Amino acid sequence: MQPIWIVDDDPSIRFVLEKALARENLPTRSFTQAREVLDALGSASAAERPLVLISDIRMPGPSGLQLLEQVHALQPGLPVIIMTAYSDLDSAVSAFQRGAFEYLPKPFDLPHAIELIRRAVQEGEREQTSEPGEDSPPEMLGQAAAMQEVFRAIGRLSQSQVTVLITGESGSGKELVARALHRHSPVARGPFVAINTAAIPKDLLESELFGHERGAFTGAQVQRRGRFEQADGGTLFLDEIGDMPLELQTRLLRVLSDGQFYRVGGHQAVKAQVRVIAATHQNLEQRVQAGQFREDLFHRLNVIRLRLPPLRERREDIAMLARHFLQHSARQLGMEAKRLAPAALAQLETFAFPGNVRQLENICHWLTVMAPAQVVEPKDLPPEVRASGSAALAPLLPSTTLAGGEAAVPVPASVTPGWELGLAQEASALLDTGASDIWTQLERRFEARLIQAALSSTQGRRVEAAQRLGIGRNTLTRKMQELGLE
Incomplete structure (x- = not known):
């Protein structure tokens, strides 16, 4: 049987793989750098050539990616597995692009x-993805298994223009994924145009998407190209697609079906070759069942779905992301990067991060400016993080039991449950009246009070209020419009 070649400058990695493969009765041959592999490959007989090559990505001399290219020139079809301790999107995509079997x-x-x-030995197949510049900064970071799956999906989609639906909570990085899908696609040289359908008033959204003719409505002094025309030959990213009005959903479905549309006030069809990527934080299946989202549009968008995990499901990435954001903030401000003390990092890793990665980035910006010392201690963290740490360590009240025997979530002793009891009483009173829209009523009142409290705390500064609430500024503005709080 042909051997499996291992190339890594770390002897411990070579040792572990050699012993593990020996137990599987798989012969091996090890190297410390790419040049040794190329020399051996040039002189090896057919029986001595590798069945599978396993290579580190960063080594002295040529990198694993450079080795991958040269090996495939000498032995096309050789399954190559790329290993790396640098868990970023660029590494994953670069590996797939150059013909790696796996990452x-x-x-x-x-x-x-x-x-x-074993799968590489049996199948011998390769995956391909488009390549960013090797020296470009990583677009996305993540070593959690869920993020690695996202990276792999982006790599496998790179030769396709298929429609993609990205789901995930606000602040989890859906637009970053959309930009990565565009950058690593056949239309990468075309424009990337993004529009947040929730941030634009309903009566203006149609014109934003499809453009308008001169005189189509009051104020339309000149012809205007919409986002579809602007994205011709590239990608259109429709963020918060779940909030799109039903009548516009019908127009969008028609465009996705036949690739043409009419500007507002226009009578001549306009064609545009556009790859559509949509994103939402909402459950579109539930909105379809509630009659708030067209089922046929849902199926048209839901060709490939990528779920972006919230930060609380990838806590192992918090340290890496925090270090990256602290360094980025320091570069922007011309300062030396702050460092997190182990206790401070531990407290960050227990924080719920309702605003996800965006909230962590904001916290790191805050620390860069506000932390007094170079090493950030727990006492230097923002108040909301310190408060969450205190609550997590506080003794818990005895849990109560809900109807049906389900145990309620224990409430920390430091938290006064008065408002929750009041909410339960109000809900019971509304239920007794036979009302059918109780969820909507209470949700609107809750959101209104929360927004008013945040604005009061920040003296009306919306950007800061949105950051404190862990939501985007556009989301705050939209909510204020919906609730009549302008």
Whole structure:
């Protein structure tokens, strides 16, 4: 049987893989750098050539990616598994683009690695993805398994212009994924045009999307190209698609079906070749069932779905992301980057991050400016993080039991449950009246009070209020319009 070649400048990695593969009766040959592999490959007989090549991505001399290109020139079709301790999107996409069979982030699970090697031996197939510049900064970071799946999906979609639906909570990075899908696609040289359908008033959204003719309505002094025309030959990113009005959903479906549309007030069809990527934080299936979203449009958008995990599901990435954001903030301000003390990082890792990655980025900006010392201690963290840490450590009240025997979530002793009891009483009173829209009523009142409190705390500064609430500024503005709080 032909051997499996391992190339890594770390002897411990070579040792672990050699022993594990020996237990599987798989012969191996190890190298410390790419040049040794190329020399050996040039002189090896057919029987001595590798069945699978496993290579680190960063080594002295040529990188694993450079080795991958040269090996495939000498032995096309050789399954190559790329290993890296740098868990970023660029590494994953670069590996796939240059013909890697798979991408294995370090530290890896050994049984998973062996299974992957066996699959490479059996199948011998390769995946391809478009390549960013090797020296460009990483678009996205994440070593959590859920993020690695997102990276792999972006890599596998890179040769396609298929419609993609990105789901995930606000602040989780949906637009970053959309930009990565565009950058690593056949239309990467075309424009990337983004529009937040929730941030534009209903009566203006049609004109924003499809443009208008001169004189189409009051104030339309000149012809205007809409976002579809602007994105011709590229990608149109429709953020918060779940909030699109039903009548515009019908027009969007027609455009996705036949690739043409009419400007507002126009009579001549306009054609545009556009790859559409949509995103939402809402459950579109539930909105379809509620009659708030067209089922046929949902199926048209839901060709490929990527779920972006919230930060609380990828806590192992918090340290990496915080370090990246602190360095980025320091570069912007011309300062030395702050560092998180272990206790401060531990407290950050227990924070719920309702605003997800965007909230972590804002916290790191705040620390860069406000933390008094170079090393950030727990006492230097923002008040909301310190408060959450105190609440998490506080003794819990005895849990109560809900109807049906379900245990309620215990409430920290430091939290006064008065408003929750009042909410329960109000809900009971409304239920007794037979009302059918109780959820909507209470949700609107809750949101209005929350927004008013945040604006009062920030003296009316909306950007700061949105940051404190852990939502986007556009979301805050839209909510204020919906609730009549302008």
